[in-house]
Each structure stands twice: as structure tokens, then as C-alpha cells.
Amino acid sequence: MRPLFHPALEDIKPEAILYALSDPERVAIFAKLAGAGGGGTCSALADLGNRVIPKSSLSNHFKVLRESGLIMSERQGVEMRNQTRCTELDERFPGLIRAILTAYGQLPGQPKAN
Amino acid sequence: MRPLFHPALEDIKPEAILYALSDPERVAIFAKLAGAGGGGTCSALADLGNRVIPKSSLSNHFKVLRESGLIMSERQGVEMRNQTRCTELDERFPGLIRAILTAYGQLPGQPKAN
DNA sequence: TCAACAGTTCCGAATTTCGGAACTATGGAA
DNA sequence: TTCCATAGTTCCGAAATTCGGAACTGTTGA
Numbered sequence: 278m279r280p281l282f283h284p285a286l287e288d289i290k291p292e293a294i295l296y297a298l299s300d301p302e303r304v305a306i307f308a309k310l311a312g313a314g315g316g317g318t319c320s321a322l323a324d325l326g327n328r329v330i331p332k333s334s335l336s337n338h339f340k341v342l343r344e345s346g347l348i349m350s351e352r353q354g355v356e357m358r359n360q361t362r363c364t365e366l367d368e369r370f371p372g373l374i375r376a377i378l379t380a381y382g383q384l385p386g387q388p389k390a391n
Numbered sequence: 392m393r394p395l396f397h398p399a400l401e402d403i404k405p406e407a408i409l410y411a412l413s414d415p416e417r418v419a420i421f422a423k424l425a426g427a428g429g430g431g432t433c434s435a436l437a438d439l440g441n442r443v444i445p446k447s448s449l450s451n452h453f454k455v456l457r458e459s460g461l462i463m464s465e466r467q468g469v470e471m472r473n474q475t476r477c478t479e480l481d482e483r484f485p486g487l488i489r490a491i492l493t494a495y496g497q498l499p500g501q502p503k504a505n
Numbered sequence: 506t507c508a509a510c511a512g513t514t515c516c517g518a519a520t521t522t523c524g525g526a527a528c529t530a531t532g533g534a535a
Numbered sequence: 536t537t538c539c540a541t542a543g544t545t546c547c548g549a550a551a552t553t554c555g556g557a558a559c560t561g562t563t564g565a
Contacts, residue, residue, distance in 0.1 A: 279513090291494040292413050299410035319512065331555050336513055355562045356511055370494040372486055380405040380484040433543065445524050450544055469531045470542055 281343060281350055286365050289346035294370070297345040298377055302330065303338050307347055308383035311361045311374075318356040395457060395464055400479050403460035408484070411459040412491055416444065417452050421461055422497035425475045425488075432470045 298304050305325045310317050323335050330338075339359065342348045346366065350359045366374055412418050419439045424431050437449050444452070453473065456462045460480065464473045480488055 291491070292415055292418075294494070295409045295491065296413035299406050299413055301406055304406075320510095332512070333514080333555055333557090334553090336511095337554080339512090352512090352561085354511095355509095370490070372490040373494045376484070376486040376490040377405070377409065380408070380487050434541095446543070447524050447526090447545080448522090450542095451523080453543090466530085466543090468542095469533095469540090 281352075283343060283349060284346045286346070286362075286369055289366070289369060291370065291373075293345035294347060294366075294373070297341050297347055300338070300341075301381075303342060304378075304381050304383060306338060307342060307361065308378055308381070310348060310359055311363060311378065317359055319359065320356075322359070395466075397457060397463060398460045400460070400476075400483055403480070403483060405484065405487075407459035408461060408480075408487070411455050411461055414452070414455075415495075416442075417456055418492075418495050418497060420452060421456060421475065422492055422495070424462060424473055425477060425492065431473055433473065434470075436473070 298307065302325065306322050309322050309325075313322075319335060319339055323330055339348070339350060339357075343350050346362060348359050348361055350357050352358075363374055412421065416439065420436050423436050423439075427436075433449060433453055437444055453462070453464060453471075457464050460476060462473050462475055464471050466472075477488055
């Protein structure tokens with residue numbers, strides 16, 4: 278297993294962010310992670326209610342989120358702890374993440390807009 | 392040529408917006424249109440400096456922008472007049488478009504962030 | 506040493522994107 | 536009218552991407 282790649286803050290590309298968050302499943306995962314404060318594991322974040330996401334797809338979702346710069350993942354024992362990079366991101370792209378989550382109606386503790 | 396489809400405001404999906412704007416070429420076109428006030432034609436918006444975009448790709452870009460709800464297109468004589476739906480969009484997804492254009496450093500009259 | 510678990514990688518099938526060539530619609534000129 | 540030029544769309548095959556099952560890797564606990 279090669280080490281996980283995380284882009285440096287200044288290397289994060291807006292197109293990668295938008296692409297990553299143009300998939301509702303990934304948004305749901307990311308929003309859940311943003312809401313859940315601490316680091317959720319992959320499988321804990323996987324339950325989106327409506328569908329069983331195959332492990333490999335899930336792994337790929339996390340990879341896309343990670344490599345776009347949206348999350349940080351770190352192995353801790355047998356599982357993976359994930360956390361958002363929201364604070365950093367907001368410095369680089371002010372208001373972006375919040376506006377996106379709001380658009381999806383996924384901002385923690387907010388009524389669904391969609 | 393079938394008539395052009397434009398989604399109603401309430402049918403616009405955030406995922407479609409993000410997907411459409413996850414392509415730098417489309418962003419460049421959209422930003423140019425947003426900057427250029429009035430309705431630019433397809434070919435007028437096509438010149439992004441760095442690359443000759445094939446007509447068919449260009450047509451497809453406009454289709455993606457149109458069907459995601461980002462722009463309105465209307466035939467006027469031999470050409471196509473396009474305009475952004477920024478005002479409507481900002482009502483439905485407050486701050487979203489601006490945050491995205493800012494992230495790309497494409498907000499009219501702003502230094503490049505990327 | 507082994508089994509179980511969390512997640513990754515591999516790889517073939519299905520889907521999507523890209524772009525050249527042919528086509529369509531409109532307006533102006535002869 | 537007919538013909539031509541212009542602006543854009545559609546078609547369709549090739550290339551690239553995505554999806555997901557199966558096999559694999561790394562870690563912990565028995």
C-alpha cells in the first residue's frame with residue numbers, strides 16, 4: 278500500500294474541489310465528516326442510508342476527496358481516521374466550502390435545500 | 392436542431408453546477424460571460440488564449456453550462472446569445488457562484504489566485 | 506501463527522468525454 | 536429564388552474515466 282498523498286494547501290486546485298464535490302455520495306461523506314467533528318473512519322462514514330456503497334467505490338471516493346485536498350486521512354491501527362481540511366481550505370478559498378455545503382443543504386444543522 | 396433545454400430555477404441541482412464548473416475551460420467561458428455583461432456569442436467566448444477549442448467541444452461546453460442552469464442561450468439570427476443566470480442562481484444558492492469564481496481567481500477585475 | 510477486519514489495488518465492463526466530419530438553420534448576395 | 540457563408544449542432548468512433556467484484560495488504564488480537 279503506497280503512502281497516502283495529500284496536496285499542500287497551495288497546490289489545491291479549485292477544479293479538483295468542485296469535481297470531488299460534484300458527486301452527491303462524496304458530498305454526503307464529506308458533510309458527515311464535517312459535521313462529526315472528530316475523525317470518522319471510512320466504514321463509519323459509509324452509511325448514507327439509501328445504498329450500500331461497495332468497498333472499492335468507497336475507497337475511491339476517499340481517494341478523490343483526499344487528493345483534491347478536502348480531507349486528511351491517517352492510518353490509526355487497523356482503521357483510517359479522516360478529517361476535513363475546512364479551516365485551511367477556507368483560508369485559501371474563502372467561503373467556498375460553506376457555500377457548497379449550503380447549496381446542497383448539507384451544512385450541519387440546516388434544512389435541506391434540495 | 393431540437394430546442395434548447397433550460398432547467399427551471401427550482402430544478403437546478405448543485406451537483407450539476409459543480410460538475411459544470413469543475414472544468415477550467417468552462418469556467419473561463421462562464422467567467423468571460425459573467426464579465427461581459429451582455430450576451431456573448433459562442434465563438435466570441437471561445438477564445439481562451441491558450442488553445443483552439445474544436446467547435447464540437449465548444450458546443451458541448453455550452454450545452455453543459457446551459458443544462459446545468461448556469462447560462463441562458465437564445466438564438467438570435469445566425470448566432471447564439473448567451474447570458475449567465477447569476478442573479479437567479481444567487482437567490483437559490485447564495486454566495487455559491489461568487490465563491491467559485493473567486494476561488495478560480497476569475498471574478499471580474501480580480502487578481503489570479505491560481 | 507492464524508483469523509478477522511479495514512481498507513487498497515487490480516482489472517475488465519460500462520459509461521462518459523473528446524473531436525473530426527457531416528449536417529442544419531439563418532441571413533445576405535446575386 | 537438559388538446560392539453561399541457563417542454559427543452552431545449532431546453523429547459517431549476512439550480514447551479516457553468510472554464502477555465494482557475479487558484478490559490483496561497491513562494491523563491487531565487470540
